[in-house]
Amino acid sequence: MSTTATDLMALSRVIPVVVLDDADDAVPLARALLAGGVPIMELTLRTPVALEAIARVTEQVPDMLVGAGTITRPEQATMAVTAGARFLVSPGSPEPLVTAMLAERVPVLPGVATATEALALLRHGITEMKFFPAGPAGGPSYLEALAGPLPGVTFCPTGGVNHGNAADYLALPNVACVGGSWLTPPTLVKGGYWDEISRLCFGTWSEEAQD
Structure with missing residues (x-):
């Protein structure tokens, strides 16, 4: 069974952006x-x-669902999937980029910052979207306002989301997960502090922890 965008958004309350x-x-x-x-x-x-x-990662850690983010040019979609990316994420959603991403037949999370952009993606049948940059674009209150006119859309807010405000986004009915870099701080990654990264992740963002 192939993975869908809905499936990948349900895997973790936080998608590490690395x-x-x-x-x-x-x-x-x-x-x-x-x-x-x-x-x-x-x-x-x-x-x-x-x-x-x-x-x-694709070759050596098969249990990790690894995707490619910051897809900004159509040719990058093919390059990423050829390398092994199992989903694609973009910061925006111009028509040529969306078409190229969809052509790769993997789950996609195109970026939107406005209701107009979300409506354009709905024309492609896309109902799971990245909301970026979440903080500057309006934050939780903006996403809450979109829930009424766009009841079928689910968002993954990224950009300005952190440990301190993630719960505010995750409390919204139209938010399935958030994207952020705080689980993989550059200082820990460059220092090889892998156990510390595991500790940052463990249990903190499970469904149970949000109840």
Whole structure:
């Protein structure tokens, strides 16, 4: 059975958004997240090693659902899936980019910041979306306002979401998960403090912890 966008948004209340400068960190980081109960990660295409990092995680940590984030050009969708990305995330949703992402036949979370952009994605049958940049775009109150006119849309807010405000987003009925980098701080990743990353993840963002 293939994974859908709904499935991946249900895997974890937080999707770690990861920027790596060294591909050698990818596999131990993926294993640390898994050990902490987080089976999904978004590796952003913001550095030259990103595609190699995705390929290594896909090959060596098959239990980790690894996706590619910061998809900004249509050709990156193909490059990411060829490397092994199992889902695609973009900061925005121009028509050529959305078409290219959908053509790869993997779950997608295109970015929106307005109701107009969300309506455009609905025309493609896309009901799961990244809300970015969540904080500057209006935060929880803005997303709460969208729930009425867009009852079939589910969001993953990213950008300005952190440990202190994540619960405010997760309390909304139209938010399934949030994206953030606080589970994988660069200082811990570069220092190889994998056990500490597992501790940051473990139990904190389970469904039970939010009840």
